[in-house]
Amino acid sequence: MNHLSIWIISFLAIACVIVRPFKITEAIWAVSGAVILLAFGLISIAEGWAGISNGTDVYMFLTGMMLLAETAREEKLFDWLAAHATRMAKGSANRLFLLIYMVGVIVTTFLSNDATAVVLTPAVAAAVKAAKVKNPLPYLLICAFIANAASFVLPISNPANLVIYGSHMPALLLWLQHYILPSVFAIVATYVMLRFTQRKDLKEKIESDISIPKLSQGGSTAMIGIGITAIILLIASAFNVQLGLPTAITGILTSAIVIIRAKKNPIAVIKGVSWAVLPLVAGLFVIVEALNKTGLVQTLTNVLHEHASHSVAATAWSSGLIVAFACNVMNNLPVGLIAGNVVQGQVPELIKSAVLIGVDLGPNLSITGSLATILWLVALRREGQTVNAWTFLKLGCLIMTVALLFALGSLWIL
Secondary structure: OHHHHHHHHHHHHHHHHHHOHHHOOHHHHHHHHHHHHHHOOOOOHHHHHHHHHOOHHHHHHHHHHHHHHHHHHHOOHHHHHHHHHHHHHOOEHHHHHHHHHHHHHHHHHHHOHHHHHHHHHHHHHHHHHHOOOOOOHHHHHHHHHHHHHOOOOOHHHOHHHHHHHHHHOOOHHHHHHHHHHHHHHHHHHHHHHHHHHOHHHHOOEOOOOOOOOOOOHHHHHHHHHHHHHHHHHHHHHHOOOOOHHHHHHHHHHHHHHHHHHHOOOHHHHHHHOOOOHHHHHHHHHHHHHHHHHOOHHHHHHHHHHHHHHHOHHHHHHHHHHHHHHHHHHHOHHHHHHHHHHHOOOOOOHHHHHHHHHHHHHHHHHOOOOOHHHHHHHHHHHHOOOOOOHHHHHHHHHHHHHHHHHHHHHHHHOO
């Protein structure tokens, strides 16, 4: 009976995170689900705390990235970058679209998909505003889709990658051997399909005579801080060091240096950060801890091993597809946590790769499939933009499915 109660409460909490009834923020629903599980004694306080503690690295990673992004935003770094990108487009909407997409690939690869949602979205919003684009949505959609499509180029490209492999993370060269080709297929397929679906809005002429604003000293410091963060994350990844602490340190230091040198009030930066994301993540971690009590992980592990013993190829295909679509029912954070526990141990590398691709790329189906997309939605609201869930789902059905099939299929080329 307790197991059934856990399933019902968890399902309702995650469903509310996805649907956002009454437009109440996602964090409220996730935390409410966790509190109800604790209040009814379905999990103990110790188990709840263990669930929260499991997300420590993620909290630090997000804190550092959000502080970096907000500091850069306050110092008008994004406006400066946007002006340069718009001038390079030379009046071509298609060229601006491609430029933004390429930048998205770079940011996701070296700073993670969450950084793309937090850092790149305000820059793109500024760019399309400078270019006097009539419909900014096609360009803003890039930030959501590329955040997931390019999130397995490197281990640091998505925190979910670390969850899947745990303490058995492959060396960087071995990682590239496994994932560089699927990443290329995912990135190219996503671009082609996204560009095809947005072709009507990319026919307009955009502003080419763009004045380049002067970059402040704080803006330069923020840009250097972002660059240093990327280098540190690469080094940490190469030495299999968790990414949260170095990201938090560089984010806090960069913000502090900018604020002190500019003699600004730190409250402006602190208030601008979307802190609600942290309790959202914590709530989801507690829910996953409760689901683990029901024997879910052990059951899935047994099923996976049984099917793998009959056909590794069929199991890889089915695992990748099922996980990809499950991410849009439960969000890829809890799905990644569960999948990471399931594939630990003696699981064929092909299956593990398919599962990781499903966790990373699958969330491109819906607006709440991944934490990165939720962060993107938060960034959009700050820019006065909204995206209808149905509109995104229609695009995701085409874009994600094509990219996923190509990425999974490429595993057999290697």
